[in-house]
Amino acid sequence: MTEVLVHTRRAETLREVLENDIVTGAYPAGTRLDEVMLATRFNVSRTPIREALIELSGAGLVEIRPRRGAFVREIGITRLIEMFEVMADLEAMCGRLAARRIRAEELAELEQIHEACVHAKAEGDPDAYFRANQAFHEAIYKASHNSFLEEQALLLQNRLKVYRRLQLRVPNRISGSLSEHGQIVEAIKAGEPQRAAEALRQHILIQGERFNDFVASVAGHVKSVSSRS
Structure with missing residues (x-):
């Protein structure tokens, strides 16, 4: 063993x-x-x-x-953005259902994982934060109590894992991520499906300055960069 x-x-x-x-x-x-x-x-x-x-x-x-x-394989930036857009909607669906269906023990686990994120950030440990962040999202998938949705979210999360890790290397992104986690937990705890869904969607979407920072972080890998409308 x-x-x-x-x-x-x-x-x-x-x-x-x-x-x-x-x-x-x-x-x-x-x-x-x-x-x-x-x-x-x-x-x-x-x-x-x-x-x-x-x-x-x-x-x-x-x-x-x-x-x-x-x-x-070559993965263009446009393809990556498309994948993140789909991920944002999948996570929004998970958040919406989790706000309606989460059980007491699952909420306690989500809050515990959130505290692990807080600790990792305080310790200045980006790898520990990444692992706790991954567990945070997976706990929400599970709390949706929709096994097919959970399966699809996990599959795409795996495809995007390395790029989500890169996002956390962008200056101040961990602080922003942690703040957004707090809003997500509050919405789910309050049983507000729409607020939880929108908080998760915005948490995942790459836009504005975050988009520019993300492009810069993967510029060594992608061949072409195009702007989002």
């Missing part, structure tokens, strides 16, 4: 490092990710490398071509 856990964590760590390398442009679009070279770089066997590449393929960052290997 311990060996399995260590193996799983190693694959997760490799995935996170490779995600970051891809998004920040260390591995530009079209780059072939050679398993042998990566195994040498990380001093591991090819098995966890292969597993990490499969996960990255599922997240849409890598394309695995039969008999040719894994290649970094």
